[in-house]
Amino acid sequence: MKYIKYKIIxxxxxxxxxxxxxxxxxxxxxxxxxxxxxxxxxxxxxxxSSYVIGIYFHVMRTSAGTGGQTQAEINTAFxxxxxxxxxxxxxxxxxxxxxxxxxxxxNQTSFTVDANGDGKFDNFTVNSHSNAIDIYLFANxxxxxxLASNIPGTALVIGGSAFGINLASSHVLSHExxxxxxxxxxxxxxxxxxxxxxxxxxxNGTNGATCGDFVADTPADPARIFDCGTQSTCTWNCxxxxxxxxxxxxxxxxxxxxxxxxxxxxxxxxxxxISRMFSTIANSTILSxxxxxxxxxxxxxxxxxxxxxxxxxxxxxxNSSVTNNSNVSLYAQEETVINGTFDVQLGSQxxxx
Amino acid sequence: MKQAIYLFLVLIIxxxxxxxxITQSTVHFGESFTLKANGIISISSSETxxxxxxxxxxxxxxxxxxxKSMCNxxxxxxxxxxxxxxxxxxxxxxxxxxxxxxxxxECNDELYYRKDTLGYRFCLLRLDPYPYGNTQVDPTNxxxxxxxxxx
Numbered sequence: 001m002k003y004i005k006y007k008i009i010x011x012x013x014x015x016x017x018x019x020x021x022x023x024x025x026x027x028x029x030x031x032x033x034x035x036x037x038x039x040x041x042x043x044x045x046x047x048x049s050s051y052v053i054g055i056y057f058h059v060m061r062t063s064a065g066t067g068g069q070t071q072a073e074i075n076t077a078f079x080x081x082x083x084x085x086x087x088x089x090x091x092x093x094x095x096x097x098x099x100x101x102x103x104x105x106x107n108q109t110s111f112t113v114d115a116n117g118d119g120k121f122d123n124f125t126v127n128s129h130s131n132a133i134d135i136y137l138f139a140n141x142x143x144x145x146x147l148a149s150n151i152p153g154t155a156l157v158i159g160g161s162a163f164g165i166n167l168a169s170s171h172v173l174s175h176e177x178x179x180x181x182x183x184x185x186x187x188x189x190x191x192x193x194x195x196x197x198x199x200x201x202x203x204n205g206t207n208g209a210t211c212g213d214f215v216a217d218t219p220a221d222p223a224r225i226f227d228c229g230t231q232s233t234c235t236w237n238c239x240x241x242x243x244x245x246x247x248x249x250x251x252x253x254x255x256x257x258x259x260x261x262x263x264x265x266x267x268x269x270x271x272x273x274i275s276r277m278f279s280t281i282a283n284s285t286i287l288s289x290x291x292x293x294x295x296x297x298x299x300x301x302x303x304x305x306x307x308x309x310x311x312x313x314x315x316x317x318x319n320s321s322v323t324n325n326s327n328v329s330l331y332a333q334e335e336t337v338i339n340g341t342f343d344v345q346l347g348s349q350x351x352x353x
Numbered sequence: 354m355k356q357a358i359y360l361f362l363v364l365i366i367x368x369x370x371x372x373x374x375i376t377q378s379t380v381h382f383g384e385s386f387t388l389k390a391n392g393i394i395s396i397s398s399s400e401t402x403x404x405x406x407x408x409x410x411x412x413x414x415x416x417x418x419x420x421k422s423m424c425n426x427x428x429x430x431x432x433x434x435x436x437x438x439x440x441x442x443x444x445x446x447x448x449x450x451x452x453x454x455x456x457x458x459e460c461n462d463e464l465y466y467r468k469d470t471l472g473y474r475f476c477l478l479r480l481d482p483y484p485y486g487n488t489q490v491d492p493t494n495x496x497x498x499x500x501x502x503x504x
Contacts, residue, residue, distance in 0.1 A: 110487045113423055145419055145430035145453070153426075162429040162452075163465060172428050179426055188425060191455070226452055227464040237463055260428070260455070262465075 035197065035214050036152060036182060037279055047278035050089035052292040052313055052333050053181075054132035055081075057097040060139060060159070065101045068139045069168055076169040077137060082331070084174040084257070086353065088274045090181075090281075091333040093292055093311060095132050102126075106139070111147055111157055119154035119286035128155060132290050133180055137168045146172045148179035152284045156180060163231060163262050171266035175257050181287065182280025183273055184213040186252065186259045187223035203248035213258065217272035220244060221252035225261045229254050234265035294334060304328045304348075322348040329353070383502045385460070385478060390495045393439075398503065408501065409437040413492050418453025420486055427454055432480050434497060438471065445470075449477040456483070460500035469504060476500045 057078070061068040069077070074097065082092055100106075105126060112123040120128050128134045138159025146158040146167055156176040158168045167173075189198030189212045201212025201220040208216035228238035234254045242250045252259060257266045258273065269277070281287045294313035302317075305324040311331040318339035322328045325347040330336050336352050344350045379395040380386040388394055388410045396406045412435040419427035430453035438445045450466045451458070458464055460476030468475045479498035482490055 109417055111423075112487075113426055143430075144417060146428040147419065147423065148426045151426065160429075162431070167429065175428050185425060223455060224459070226455070227458045227461065230463060231465065 036284065037214070037276070043283075044279075045282040047282035050091070050294075050313075050333055051278070051281050052091045052093050052294065053281070053287075054095045054129075054290050054292050055092045056095055056127075056129050056132045056134050058127055058134060058136045059097065059099045060106050060136060060142070061099055061101045062106050063101055063103045065099070067106065068099075069137045069166075073140070073166060073169045074137060077135075077173055080169060080171060081173050081177060084171060085177075086331075088269065088277075089333070090277065091311075091313075091331070092133075092177075095129070098127055100126055100136075107142070109143060111149075113147075114150035114153055114155075117286075119149060119152070121149045121155055121157070124155075124157070130154075130286075130289055133177065135173070135177075140166045140168065143167075146176040148176045151179050151184060152182045152280050152287050153180045154286050154290060163264075165263045167263065170263040171257060172263050175266060178258050178269065178273070178277070181277040182284070183215075183258050183269070183276060185221075185223075186213050186218045186256055187221040188213045190221060191223045200245065202246060203244045203250060204246065213273075215270065215272040215276055217270045218256060218258070219253050220250055221259055222250045223260050224250075225252060225254055225259060229261065229265075231262040231264065234262065317342065321345065322350055324348065327351065382473075383500065385498055385500045387496055387498050390493050392496075396501055405441055407439040408499070409439060410495075410497055411435045411437045413495055414448065416480070416484060416490060416495075418451075418480075418484055420484055421454070422486065424454040430454060434477065434480065434495075436475065436499075438473070440471075447475055449475055451477045451480050457498065460502070472504055474502045474504055 057074060059068050059074060078094055085092065108124065111121045114120060115122055120134065134155040136157040138157060140159065140161055142159040143157065144160030144162060147156065149155040158173055158176055160167055190200045199211040201208055203220045205216060212220060222242040224238060224242055225236065228241065229236055236252060236254055239251060240249050244250065254261045254265050255267045257269055281291065296314040296316055297310055297312040299317045300319060302320045304320065304322045304326050307327045309329040313333040314335055315330050315332040316337045319341055321343035323345045327349040329351040331353045379397055382396060382398055386394060388408065390410055393407055393409045396408055414433035414435060416432040417430055418432050419430040431450050432453065433448060433450045436447040436449060438447055447468060447470065449468055452466065457479040460467065460478060464476055466477065476499065477497060478500055481496050482494065484490055
């Protein structure tokens with residue numbers, strides 16, 4: 001009988017340990033992400049005026065090499081990301097694209113966020129690079145979410161669809177990159193499940209820098225846009241329905257990349273968010289490793305007779321021409337300098353960004 | 354004797370733990386209510402007491418909502434359930450979706466994943482339990498909070 005008693009006690013203890021081990025926070029998954037910048041003291045590094053960040057695209061396909069995002073969708077993803085950030089003087093340089101043909105990875109849905117501080121997912125590091133943000137593009141019928149590895153972090157997964165939009169090639173990619181570069185959701189601290197590590201931001205903005213998303217110029221957000229906002233017009237329809245601790249009604253910005261808003265509505269970061277990203281890049285070792293130092297591409301006496309795209313920090317070009325109905329695109333992070341002459345023949349095109 | 358008592362206690366506890374999934378009661382259109390997995394509820398108009406419609410929470414299709422511990426890094430993620438609408442002798446399958454990383458939604462014109470069909474509006478407001486970590490929820494342990502109105 002004593003033996004049976006011990007067995008029952010052991011069984012109960014084992015069950016308790018299993019439940020405890022599976023509870024959040026025990027197995028290495030952080031239960032919240034601390035405000036990275038508040039942990040810095042006198043060691044704060046002043047940001048540069050612009051950054052070029054290296055990225056790698058990893059395209060997930062089946063073991064047979066089928067499925068996954070098309071080349072057109074991958075191109076759209078890159079162009080959307082570059083376009084969303086270029087006006088903030090943050091440019092992304094695509095260091096490479098690989099295809100990961102593996103059924104197991106193709107169907108993976110569970111990712112353990114970064115707890116060891118290397119910036120990558122702890123259970124998913126296939127083909128990862130320490131000098132870049134690894135962007136894993138899953139098929140448009142997988143995941144149905146975007147997930148960053150950490151704040152800050154250097155990996156993200158994105159795939160599937162939501163609100164009728166292919167997430168991987170949408171502004172949601174810029175949302176996830178925002179996490180990697182140090183940004184929280186605009187409702188951080190307000191929604192109870194995200195309150196850890198923060199506190200509710202007040203509508204009057206008096207605690208905006210220390211609560212919520214730690215960015216003062218983003219309005220307090222109750223995270224209700226998916227049932228109080230209109231996707232087609234990006235309008236907020238619940239004025240008066242939700243209020244903060246002072247009784248003031250929330251009026252969230254439905255256009256911010258970092259809000260829980262519809263992908264088609266995402267269109268900008270605030271100056272405060274941009275400043276926070278620059279500070280994070282300058283002070284995070286894992287992000288500093290992804291920064292590509294400014295280089296200059298110099299081109300002289302060249303005739304462009306086919307479609308050409310040149311991306312670099314600075315571009316200096318002299319005495320050149322575009323012929324044969326070709327399109328030439330120059331993407332310079334800092335500046336493009338044209339010396340002497342640059343002829344563009346009728347039917348050809350020169351684009352400078 | 355003691356062994357018999359232990360066995361009896363274990364039997365009682367295990368019977369007590371077994372889910373009694375089928376619940377039968379009545380709610381009115383427009384009232385939010387909770388239904389356990391495999392549960393059935395009658396739904397009627399408060400004016401006419403017409404209680405021919407029944408709702409059966411028949412199935413969880415999938416639950417890939419981001420675990421709450423990761424929601425500060427996650428966008429979207431969804432779960433999907435199936436309801437059966439039983440009206441007179443007709444049965445209709447109603448799939449409903451809910452977004453992850455928020456606890457509960459409002460049933461109004463703007464709820465993205467509401468479903469307006471067969472003269473009714475179906476709103477899946479809440480799905481419990483919310484997944485934690487990488488543990489799978491036993492399908493029989495789910496419950497839904499619904500709101501159904503006549504259009």
